[in-house]
Amino acid sequence: MEKQPRLLASQLLLKNSLFEVSLNRVLLTWKEIATKKKRVSGGIHHPFKVAGPRSAAAALAWIASLCRVNWMAHNLASEFFFMSWLTFFITSHGTSHGVSVSEILAVRELDVDCGTKDDGRWQKMPQKSTEAYPYAFTVSYVERAWQHRWRCSDVTFHCLEGALCQQWVQTIREQLTALTSRPKHLLVYINPYGGKQQGERIYEQKVAPLFTLASISTHVIVTEHANHARDHLRTEAELKKYDGVVCVGGDGMFSEMVHGLVSRTQRDNGVDQNSPEEKLVPCTLRIGIIPAGSTDCICYATVGINDPVTSALHIIVGDAQPMDVCSVHHNNTFLRYSVSLLGYGFYGDMLADSERKRWMGPARYDFSGFKTFLTHHYYEGTVSFLPATDILGTPRDKTRCRAGCFICQHNGQLYSEDAPEICETDPDVSDSEYKGGWRVIRGKFLAINAASMSCACPRSPKGLSPAAHLADGTTDLILVRKCSRFNFLRHLLRHTSKYDQFDMTFVEVHRVRRFRFTPRYCQSDSELDLRENGKRLFSQICRDHPACSCSPAYSSWNCDGEILPHAAIEVGVHCQLIKLFVRGIEEQPVFEDLPSPCVV
Numbered sequence: 001m002e003k004q005p006r007l008l009a010s011q012l013l014l015k016n017s018l019f020e021v022s023l024n025r026v027l028l029t030w031k032e033i034a035t036k037k038k039r040v041s042g043g044i045h046h047p048f049k050v051a052g053p054r055s056a057a058a059a060l061a062w063i064a065s066l067c068r069v070n071w072m073a074h075n076l077a078s079e080f081f082f083m084s085w086l087t088f089f090i091t092s093h094g095t096s097h098g099v100s101v102s103e104i105l106a107v108r109e110l111d112v113d114c115g116t117k118d119d120g121r122w123q124k125m126p127q128k129s130t131e132a133y134p135y136a137f138t139v140s141y142v143e144r145a146w147q148h149r150w151r152c153s154d155v156t157f158h159c160l161e162g163a164l165c166q167q168w169v170q171t172i173r174e175q176l177t178a179l180t181s182r183p184k185h186l187l188v189y190i191n192p193y194g195g196k197q198q199g200e201r202i203y204e205q206k207v208a209p210l211f212t213l214a215s216i217s218t219h220v221i222v223t224e225h226a227n228h229a230r231d232h233l234r235t236e237a238e239l240k241k242y243d244g245v246v247c248v249g250g251d252g253m254f255s256e257m258v259h260g261l262v263s264r265t266q267r268d269n270g271v272d273q274n275s276p277e278e279k280l281v282p283c284t285l286r287i288g289i290i291p292a293g294s295t296d297c298i299c300y301a302t303v304g305i306n307d308p309v310t311s312a313l314h315i316i317v318g319d320a321q322p323m324d325v326c327s328v329h330h331n332n333t334f335l336r337y338s339v340s341l342l343g344y345g346f347y348g349d350m351l352a353d354s355e356r357k358r359w360m361g362p363a364r365y366d367f368s369g370f371k372t373f374l375t376h377h378y379y380e381g382t383v384s385f386l387p388a389t390d391i392l393g394t395p396r397d398k399t400r401c402r403a404g405c406f407i408c409q410h411n412g413q414l415y416s417e418d419a420p421e422i423c424e425t426d427p428d429v430s431d432s433e434y435k436g437g438w439r440v441i442r443g444k445f446l447a448i449n450a451a452s453m454s455c456a457c458p459r460s461p462k463g464l465s466p467a468a469h470l471a472d473g474t475t476d477l478i479l480v481r482k483c484s485r486f487n488f489l490r491h492l493l494r495h496t497s498k499y500d501q502f503d504m505t506f507v508e509v510h511r512v513r514r515f516r517f518t519p520r521y522c523q524s525d526s527e528l529d530l531r532e533n534g535k536r537l538f539s540q541i542c543r544d545h546p547a548c549s550c551s552p553a554y555s556s557w558n559c560d561g562e563i564l565p566h567a568a569i570e571v572g573v574h575c576q577l578i579k580l581f582v583r584g585i586e587e588q589p590v591f592e593d594l595p596s597p598c599v600v
C-alpha cells in the first residue's frame with residue numbers, strides 16, 4: 001500500500017518558515033512522482049553517484065518506475081546553509097539526486113485537469129496519476145551532462161491538495177527570489193555573421209526559451225555592422241536598466257562588449273585610457289557569452305565547453321567570474337584591450353591571412369594556419385617584460401585554473417594591495433639584460449604570444465598556456481625563437497596532445513605583469529597608415545636583402561582575433577577588470593564503477 005503524504009509535517013513546513021522547520025528533521029514523502037522529462041539518451045556521465053540501468057530496455061523500465069520523490073528539509077546546524085540548500089532528492093531503487101536551490105531554474109504549477117502543457121517541455125502525465133493526484137507542479141533545474149555541459153531537466157510533483165501544491169510553489173519561488181545574484185533584465189547583442197552565421201537561430205531556439213522560463217526579460221539587438229555593439233554600449237545603452245549584457249557570437253564579438261563596457265566605465269569615472277600606467281576602474285555589469293563564433297576561446301576556457309545551452313544556464317543561475325584584461329598601447333596612445341591571446345608572428349600572420357577568407361567560416365583558420373606554417377617567417381625585435389615574482393603559481397605548473405581558483409583569489413588580493421615588484425636577476429641568460437626590474441630579450445622570433453588565460457578552445461583543449469589563470473593579474477609571455485619547420489611543427493602539435501609545448505629548447509615562457517615589444521626596424525607613419533587600411537607593404541621584405549624573399553620586417557598583432565597594425569606595443573595587465581556570467585571550469589568528479597551509459 002502506498003504511503004500518504006505526512007500532512008502534518010508538510011503543513012507545518014508550509015505554514016511556518018523553512019527556518020523553523022529546519023529545527024525538526026522533516027521528511028515529506030510525496031506519492032507517485034512521475035515524469036522526469038527531457039531525458040538525455042545515451043552516454044551521459046552523471047556527476048552524482050547514480051546507479052543507473054545498463055541497457056536501453058532497463059533504462060525505460062527504470063524511468064517508468066521512478067516512483068517517489070522525497071523532499072527533505074534537513075536538520076542543519078547552520079540556518080544560513082539551510083536557506084541556500086533546500087535540497088530535493090529523487091529516489092529510485094535506493095539512489096538519490098540532490099539539487100541545490102541555487103541550481104533550480106524555475107517552478108511552475110501544472111494545470112492537470114486540462115492535461116499537461118505540451119509546449120515541447122512538458123509531457124503528458126499518466127492517466128492514473130492525474131486522477132489520484134490532481135495537483136502538480138514542475139521544478140526545472142540544472143543537470144550536469146558530459147564534458148562540462150549543463151542541461152535543463154524537469155521533475156513533476158503530484159499531490160492531493162491544491163493549496164498544498166500552491167504553497168510549495170510559492171515557497172520555492174520565495175527561495176529563488178532571495179538569490180540576488182541572478183539577472184532579471186539583460187541586454188543581448190547578436191552578431192548574425194559570426195562563426196557559421198547561426199547566431200540568431202541559436203539564440204531564438206536554444207537560449208530565449210530558457211531566459212523566458214527563468215523569467216528574465218531581454219532587450220535584443222541584432223548588430224548591423226562591426227563595432228555596432230561596442231559603440232552602443234559605450235555611448236547609448238541605458239546600462240542602469242540591466243543586470244548584465246550578453247553577446248551571441250565569437251571572441252571578436254566578446255571583445256566588442258569588453259571595449260564598450262570598459263571604455264564606458266573609464267569615461268564615467270574620469271580615467272584616461274591613453275595613459276599606460278593608469279589604474280583602470282573595474283566594470284560592474286557582468287558579461288555573458290553565448291558561443292556562436294569560430295574559436296569561442298573565451299567561452300571554452302571559462303566554462304569548459306562552447307555550448308549555448310550551458311552558457312545560458314550559467315547566466316540564469318547568476319554565476320560570476322572575474323577576469324584579467326590587458327591594455328595595449330603604442331606611443332602613449334591606447335590601442336585595444338585583450339583578454340585571451342595577443343600574438344605576434346605566427347598568430348598575427350595567420351589572422352591577417354584568414355580575414356581575407358571569412359567566407360570560409362571557421363575553416364579559414366585551418367587553411368591560413370597551414371599556409372602561415374609553410375611560410376615560416378620569423379621577426380626580429382626586443383621583448384622587455386616585468387616578471388610577476390611575488391605571486392603564487394608558474395606557467396609550468398601542473399595545476400589548472402578551475403572554479404573557485406585559490407591562486408586567482410590569492411594573487412588578486414596581492415594586486416589590490418599594490419604590492420611592490422621585486423625582480424631577481426638571472427645571470428644564466430646570455431642575450432637578456434635586467435633594467436630596473438625589467439628583463440630584456442633580443443632575438444629572432446617565430447611567435448611572441450601573451451596568454452592572459454589558458455586560451456583553451458576546441459582546437460586545443462588545454463590551450464596555449466595550460467596553467468595560465470583567469471584572474472591572477474598576470475599574462476604568460478611565450479617566446480618561440482627561430483627554429484626549423486620540423487621543430488615548430490612539433491611545438492604546434494604539442495598544443496593538441498599531453499606533451500609539454502614549453503619543454504623545447506627554442507621556447508621560453510614567463511609570467512609577467514607588463515611587457516613591451518619593439519621590432520628591430522622602426523615602422524614609419526606611412527607604413528602604419530597603409531597597414532591600418534589593410535594593405536601589405538613591399539617595404540616589409542627583408543631590410544638587409546631587399547631583393548630576397550626572406551622574412552618581412554614586421555608581423556601584426558593578433559589581439560583576441562582583431563589585427564593591430566602597430567608592431568611596437570606596450571601591454572599591462574589589469575587584474576579582475578571585468579566579470580563574466582560563468583564560474584570557471586568545474587572539476588569533474590571521479591567516478592567509481594560508473595555505469596555506462598548512465599541515464600538519469
Ligand SMILES: CCCCCCCCCCCCC/C=C/[C@@H](O)[C@H](COP(=O)(O)O)NC(=O)CCCCC
Nearest residue numbers: 250251252293294295296297341460492495560561
Ligand atoms: C598543426 C596543429 C596546430 C594546432 C595549433 C593549435 C593552437 C591553438 C591555440 C589557439 C589559441 C586561440 C586563442 C584565441 C584566439 C581568438 O581570439 C581568435 C579569434 O576568435 P574568433 O573571434 O572566434 O574568430 N582566434 C584565432 O586567432 C584563431 C586561432 C586558431 C589557431 C589555429
Ligand SMILES: Nc1ncnc2c1ncn2[C@@H]1O[C@H](COP(=O)(O)OP(=O)(O)O)[C@@H](O)[C@H]1O
Nearest residue numbers: 194195223224225226249250251252253293294
Ligand atoms: N552585423 C555585423 N556585420 C559584420 N560584422 C560584424 C557584425 N557584428 C559584429 N561584427 C564583427 O564580426 C567580427 C567577428 O565576430 P565574431 O562574433 O567574433 O565571429 P568569429 O568568431 O567568426 O570571428 C567581430 O570583429 C565583430 O566586430
Ligand SMILES: [Ca+2]
Nearest residue numbers: 324452469474
Ligand atoms: Ca591571467
